[in-house]
Amino acid sequence: MGMRPTIILGLESSCDETAAALVADGREVLSSVVASQDKLHERYGGVVPEIAARAHIENILPVLHEALARVGVGRDRIDAVAVAHCPGLTAALLIAVTCAKTLAWVWQKPLIAIDHLHSHLQSVMLEEQGKEPNLFPAVALVVSGGHTSLYYGKNPLELQLIGYTLDDAAGEAFDKTAHILKLPYPGGPALERLAQKGDPRAVDFPRTYLGKGSLNFSFSGVKTAVLYYCRGQNMLGKDRVPEMTEQEKADIAASFQAAIIDVLVDKTLLAAERFNAPTVFLGGGVAANLSLRNQLIRRCQEQDRRLIAAARRYCTDNAAMVAGLAYYKLKAAQVADLSLEPYPLSPDLAAINNRRR
Numbered sequence: 001m002g003m004r005p006t007i008i009l010g011l012e013s014s015c016d017e018t019a020a021a022l023v024a025d026g027r028e029v030l031s032s033v034v035a036s037q038d039k040l041h042e043r044y045g046g047v048v049p050e051i052a053a054r055a056h057i058e059n060i061l062p063v064l065h066e067a068l069a070r071v072g073v074g075r076d077r078i079d080a081v082a083v084a085h086c087p088g089l090t091a092a093l094l095i096a097v098t099c100a101k102t103l104a105w106v107w108q109k110p111l112i113a114i115d116h117l118h119s120h121l122q123s124v125m126l127e128e129q130g131k132e133p134n135l136f137p138a139v140a141l142v143v144s145g146g147h148t149s150l151y152y153g154k155n156p157l158e159l160q161l162i163g164y165t166l167d168d169a170a171g172e173a174f175d176k177t178a179h180i181l182k183l184p185y186p187g188g189p190a191l192e193r194l195a196q197k198g199d200p201r202a203v204d205f206p207r208t209y210l211g212k213g214s215l216n217f218s219f220s221g222v223k224t225a226v227l228y229y230c231r232g233q234n235m236l237g238k239d240r241v242p243e244m245t246e247q248e249k250a251d252i253a254a255s256f257q258a259a260i261i262d263v264l265v266d267k268t269l270l271a272a273e274r275f276n277a278p279t280v281f282l283g284g285g286v287a288a289n290l291s292l293r294n295q296l297i298r299r300c301q302e303q304d305r306r307l308i309a310a311a312r313r314y315c316t317d318n319a320a321m322v323a324g325l326a327y328y329k330l331k332a333a334q335v336a337d338l339s340l341e342p343y344p345l346s347p348d349l350a351a352i353n354n355r356r357r
């Protein structure tokens with residue numbers, strides 16, 4: 001013990017990023033390597049599970065070796081092996097889970113199982129931000145391609161799911177709307193770029209609040225509204241009607257983005273108020289969106305709350321956040337064994353659904 005930092009190796013393959021990272025004391029990122037598969041899935045307009053799994057198999061060892069080589073540490077300096085084992089595509093999760101179990105067994109190190117969504121929340125604590133005092137209690141918005149979740153956290157390990165999407169995730173809505181607008185895959189960043197040139201008040205797309213006080217989300221309506229709007233204006237280029245102009249596209253993108261962000265921000269602040277949380281966390285792929293970040297910063301300032309947003313490089317999937325959260329689990333002796341298996345669902349959400357049944 002003493003001054004020697006705790007170094008954890010994190011692995012991640014839940015969707016279409018293969019990632020490995022070494023993190024010291026849950027905060028200092030020694031190395032973070034991510035192999036993206038965007039090019040492989042581009043022609044299908046979405047992630048194809050079999051293709052993702054095959055690419056993870058090809059990428060996992062090179063990514064692992066790179067993460068170790070950049071720091072120049074071997075097994076003796078590594079205190080634990082952590083892996084995101086849920087939620088995600090089972091075939092994809094299996095690759096990092098198998099790799100982590102093998103390393104934990106061969107190296108004789110503790111194995112730590114991480115919930116991918118909890119690790120997105122943890123990503124806000126990487127690097128300097130993790131040094132800030134009294135980060136908890138906090139309300140956290142985790143917005144990704146697969147999930148839109150609100151958590152109330154007393155500490156990194158005690159997280160309560162307080163809101164979730166009933167249909168599309170925010171990132172999914174960005175990706176599908178980008179597809180309607182014929183933007184390149186993945187849609188989120190492309191749509192944000194286009195929206196910067198548009199007028200967010202050009203089209204009044206619906207904001208779905210699901211009843212007064214609800215902390216849940218629904219984003220399939222706004223995506224469908226974009227589709228119908230384009231069809232209604234005969235903008236989709238079928239049947240010899242004119243395609244939409246670049247400015248029209250930009251206005252639709254900006255208006256769509258504003259509708260999504262308004263709901264995300266309103267509900268996050270409602271949750272912060274209800275749970276009396278002085279701090280708000282923002283993480284997940286969609287948290288890279290600058291309009292979302294700026295609007296949430298502004299609204300938090302108005303209410304005297306502190307916003308801690310993940311650094312943009314740690315918003316999309318990575319393994320540093322996995323190793324970061326694992327530090328707290330290791331300290332609390334929350335260790336898995338070699339029977340660990342991938343699990344496609346969010347256990348938090350599954351628990352809520354079971355209770356309701």
Ligand code: KG4
Binds near residue numbers: 145172289290
């Ligand atoms: O967290 P992430 O890398 O993967 C999942 O766990 O799903 O999130 C990916 C999602 C995609 O839907 C992508 O379009 C979206 O995040 N995204 C963005 C931006 N960057 C990534 N959405 C809006 N604006 C962005 N700048």
Ligand code: ZN
Binds near residue numbers: 144316317
């Ligand atoms: Zn993610």
